[in-house]
Amino acid sequence: MNCGLEFHDSRVASVYSLGDVVTISFKAAYLHLSDGVPGSDRGTGWTQAGSLEFGSASLPGTPDIGDGWIVAGALRVDGGDELRLVPVPFNIVGSIQAT
Template sequence: MKRALEFHDSTVASVHVKESCLVVELSEAYIHESEGEPGVTAGNGYLQAATLTFSGTQTQLQSGLEGRLWDGRVSIQGELVGLLPVPLNAYGQVVAELNFETGQNLQITATGLSVTTHGEARWVEAYGG
């Protein structure tokens, strides 16, 4: 099975700096799971805790960056990634923008990105292709 994270319907628990990394903790990340291409081929949707670690960041942190995400996008080495593969370890120029339902935006420039999930996944829905 292939898995990928979608920002819409995901919830940010915290954003903090750890060493030279910006860490985004998602209390609930919307995860697509499919035998084909997640989010495109029929499969299942789950909610699961996840951590996005942006290394070598050049980001100004704002306060109040918690809550549900409306949308988000990531480009790695100039290539826009619709859904983030899980797990992921990418190196090179990373540019990300997270859009909160509150209207706040977090823009991140980094030299790497890792995505991991942890804890139990909770099934939400089946989706068609």
């Protein structure tokens, strides 16, 4: 089975940094599970708590997001295409930009 995290319809609890680690903490991360391509092929979807951690990272300013739903979001790895559905588990080394 293949799993992916979709930012759209996920609920963020907080975004914070501790040292050089930036964490996006999800109150309800929207996940897709499929035998094929998550989010495209038939499968199941649900929400659960979780987080994304970025090492050697920094935040531009202090995000004041509060507790809220994401309506659009993506990751870009090494300047490539935007990932709107992130594979789970996600363990990538490179320059990652989250929007």
